[in-house]
Amino acid sequence: MTSKYSRFDRPEKAQNLFLQGARVLDPRRGIDQVMNLHIVDGVLQKSVAEAPNGADVIDLRGHWITPGWFDLHVHLREPGKEVAETIASGCMAAMNGGFTGIACMPNTDPPLDDAASVKWVKSQAKPFPVEVHVIAAATRGRQGKELVEMSEIVEEGVRAFSDDGGPIKSSAVLLHAVEYSNMLGARIFEHAEDLYLAEGGSMNDGEWSTRLGVTGIPTIAEAIDVARCILVSEYSGGAVHICHVSAKESVELIRAAKKKGLRVTGEVCPHHLLLTDEMCRTFDTNFKMNPPLRSEADRQACWEAFLDGTLDVYCTDHAPHSWEDKTQEFDIAPFGIVGLETAMGLALTQFLSKGMDIKTLLERVVYAPREILSQPVPAIAEGELANLTLIDPTHRWTVTPQEFKSLSRNTPFGGWELTGRARGVVHRGFALIQVF
Ligand SMILES: [Zn+2]
Incomplete structure (x- = not known):
């Protein structure tokens, strides 16, 4: 992971973000391929091979990105x-x-x-x-x-x-x-x-x-x-x-x-x-x-x-x-x-x-x-507002209720060993990328 990674551990403006190398999945658009996503001011740009100058590069190889x-x-x-x-x-x-x-x-x-x-x-x-x-x-x-x-x-x-x-x-x-x-x-x-x-x-x-x-x-x-x-x-x-x-x-x-x-x-x-x-x-x-x-x-x-x-x-x-x-x-x-x-x-x-x-x-x-709920569905496409979930599908972790961001801990799944976890979200012009 690059050092830029931790800058987004709380929501930061997605001004110029380059999400690199993830498997991008948007089944309704027929997309399932490894590609880079470039986001400027919360809007998806044309996918390019190299990180544009000045972009925050987030290495997401091995990750999934979905709507x-x-x-x-x-x-x-x-x-x-x-x-x-x-x-x-x-x-x-x-x-x-x-x-x-x-x-x-x-x-x-x-x-x-x-x-x-x-x-x-x-x-x-x-x-x-x-x-x-x-x-x-x-x-x-x-x-x-x-x-x-x-x-x-x-x-x-x-x-x-x-x-x-x-x-x-x-x-x-x-x-x-x-x-x-x-x-x-x-x-x-x-x-x-x-x-x-x-x-x-x-x-x-x-x-x-x-x-x-x-x-x-x-x-x-x-x-x-x-x-x-x-x-x-x-x-x-x-x-x-x-x-x-x-x-x-x-x-x-x-x-x-x-x-x-x-x-x-x-x-x-x-x-x-x-x-x-x-x-x-x-x-x-x-x-x-x-x-x-x-x-x-x-x-x-x-x-x-x-x-x-x-x-x-x-x-x-x-x-x-x-x-x-x-x-x-x-x-x-x-x-x-x-x-x-x-x-x-x-x-x-x-x-x-x-x-x-x-x-x-x-x-x-x-x-x-x-x-x-009669709401539009987000799409991963050039010109669309970035509304994304970033997933690390291989990360192994144990459910630890004490670490929840929720104020409550009442889960029956405490102690469960899980594989796969949210790496972050990009939405409304903001990006949150978790370090774990
Ligand atoms: Zn009910």
Whole structure:
């Protein structure tokens, strides 16, 4: 690595940057080749063989460069719980994980349910080379009763509404929300959960919940709501996106809906692809999330659906919680785990070795999330704004939660040995290149 490398260990202006010798991958443009990228004032120039005079040369031989990764499901805890995460710390965690864009959920305190709060979040995120898109609340105060002022919020660039943290309980409100958001070119993101079936539960309902004596959340608590959303989508013609799919029944419903040509999409998180409810046996609350870790059959079904595109998006459901909150008894501790800083390493280590190719992975984490959010997809081409994720695919590292940029440490992947890590990001005229 050249000495210039360390100058970018915090975001610096990409005034004249020469990224040398990486394998550049932009599948939508048919690009998979070793080449140099020259960036001037954040804009990609014509690829040249030699570093232009005065350029900061970054030796990226053995690295990959892809269009910027995007996490469609993130919880920042500001306003309300800044001890767990702020907008700034969330952006730092995103960059550290290789993401140039994130979509944050509205279940803050107070919830992001009007144009002013959306504007405020975006202003806080301005100094970072990470775009923060707000998924606004679908109903006022996330109370499930009255729709928010969707048209005013859409004017702030919002293209998704959700009461995530929970479902939109009333089917009448859900139908109106889907109809109205779709008229505005936006869509509903549903946290699919039947609250009656899930009531009191802390983990998946199954063999392990019985053995452990913990109240379970059945898979059909999720799938019943997925079925409801699909019916609403079919009836109204509106698009619906299903968040964090975890259950085999949900996968089957979404697959059938897609076969019918309905406008239904779905996302899946690393923990539902890699872990099962057996992990709850130690009562470690880092294995407690909602939806919960499911059975091996559910995990398999999610993996197949992720491979074949039934589940369109790879996202984290990054849900930071303070040590004090998470260090309680299993049934009392809050649901959720952090994910921004482990998602890439897990994907490169666990997915590519199990039959997913890099093109498909990029489809799920670069292109599909932006399309579902009605955002343009970045391209690696002369004249385009540089929106890049730099990856060292062979770097071996151990997940060390104490080193996270996130203010929270609640990960079930602590101590995992991973191969492949984000070297940095280039976006919004800035470059961040990590030294490790
Ligand atoms: Zn959720």
